[in-house]
Amino acid sequence: MLQQTQVATVVPYYLRFLQQFPDINSLALASLDAVLSLWSGLGYYARGRNLHRAAQIIVDQYNGIFPHDLKLIQQLPGVGRSTAAAIAVFAYGEEYAILDGNVKRVFARYFGINGYPGAKDTETLLWQKAEELIPRKDIVGQIQTYTQALMDLGATICTRSRPQCSVCPLRIDCIALRENRVDKLPTARPRKLLPQKETVMLMMLQQNWVLLQKRPLTGIWGGLWCLPEISLTEDTNSYCQQQFGLNVRVMAELPPLDHSFTHFKLRIYPRPLHIISPVIAHKNYGLTRFSFEDALGAAIPTAVRRLLLMAPKLTS
Ligand code: SF4
Known part of the structure; x- marks a missing residue:
């Protein structure tokens, strides 16, 4: 530690x-x-x-x-x-x-x-x-x-x-x-500009639920629960329909969040989505439904915790 x-x-x-x-x-x-x-x-x-x-x-x-x-x-x-x-x-x-x-x-x-x-x-x-x-x-x-x-x-x-x-x-x-x-002394590490990457994280919401996806064991945040990611150019509605079989409504944008890793910086664009279709059996799509309380207590990275705290509260 x-x-x-x-x-x-x-x-x-x-x-x-x-x-x-x-x-x-x-x-x-x-x-x-x-x-x-x-x-x-x-x-x-x-x-x-x-x-x-x-x-x-x-x-x-x-x-x-x-x-x-x-x-x-x-x-x-x-x-x-x-x-x-x-x-x-x-x-x-x-x-x-x-x-x-x-x-x-x-x-x-x-x-x-x-x-x-x-x-x-x-x-x-x-x-x-x-x-x-x-x-x-x-x-x-x-x-x-x-x-x-x-x-x-x-x-x-x-x-x-x-x-x-x-x-x-x-x-x-x-x-x-x-x-x-x-x-x-000791001589400082030679300065290297960290590359900047960008991603969109989908906050798929319904009532008090959010859908999370477990990341593969290897790589960044390996084995942790995260929000699904898409590229900046991908169409959200068709992605959610094709990947998860879900109809969603894109909600008002949230401010981006910057996160630094050892080898790169990541700018995350959080995209809140209201799930219109019923949330059932999404484990089939690699998604698991969490109440906000459970999600915040689960194995999630700090960046996702911060995003969840920014999520809009839904009543339906
Ligand atoms: S070993 Fe470190 S603390 Fe001790 S005299 Fe040298 S520089 Fe100073």
């Missing part, structure tokens, strides 16, 4: 998640829908899908016992080299190097390493430094203390903005501090 998300945001989600799924078995047995509904609003839903899948693999392949071997840990969905190493260090006292975003920042500054840390060459160099610094094997408990200290240093002292160099235990040898380059 903490990947790309701040602790303060994560805490309530984390507590709710642990209350619902206190162990690997309960998580493995849960439906993906139940997992994603607890993730709803947190974003980066692949993390929730990966966690769920990982729990299922641990139950199916490892008898519910978390694997010990670094390579096996790293094979779990969503677990990269640094996360696998952190698990092996803290859970089993194994001696591996970690290199998360905070640690990259500490190393880039302390060693005065130029280059965007996400670039292959810079990352290789940072991993090399991380490996070299692992404490010697003969001191019991040292690896956990060292790893925790490194993570805490990056999270609390050597922060992205306004690091507290005056109280930093590394200040004597820190190259960035000595060369007055603290605010230049």
Whole structure:
């Protein structure tokens, strides 16, 4: 949950998640829908899908016992080299190097390493430094203390903005501090303009109902409930008739909503539609009928939640 998300945001989600799924078995047995509904609003839903899948693999392949071997840990969905190493260090006292975003920042500054840390060459160099610094094997408990200290240093002292160099235990040898380059390191990600995409989302409404469609497991918002989408040029009435067998009346337009993903920006044009034909058995068309209350409590992305809150209220 903490990947790309701040602790303060994560805490309530984390507590709710642990209350619902206190162990690997309960998580493995849960439906993906139940997992994603607890993730709803947190974003980066692949993390929730990966966690769920990982729990299922641990139950199916490892008898519910978390694997010990670094390579096996790293094979779990969503677990990269640094996360696998952190698990092996803290859970089993194994001696591996970690290199998360905070640690990259500490190393880039302390060693005065130029280059965007996400670039292959810079990352290789940072991993090399991380490996070299692992404490010697003969001191019991040292690896956990060292790893925790490194993570805490990056999270609390050597922060992205306004690091507290005056109280930093590394200040004597820190190259960035000595060369007055603290605010230049780590090198920023090369600027790239994000492509802008556009879509129309159909808010198919009747009385207190809205029709939602489950997205495929892969891709953006995988496995979440969403409003059906059409392109800007598609004819709404004939699309609804052909795809869903529904007659609709297009209602007054709502203002567009902008949503940013890591790789692109999406402008959503919400199109409220009053369904004229009776709403029955729409599961056949990949649609499911939700009351607004249920829809807002379901596994939906934040953008869809915002759209549903904008939807006109119907009485018929
Ligand atoms: S002295 Fe400053 S820049 Fe260097 S490691 Fe410490 S907090 Fe980071």
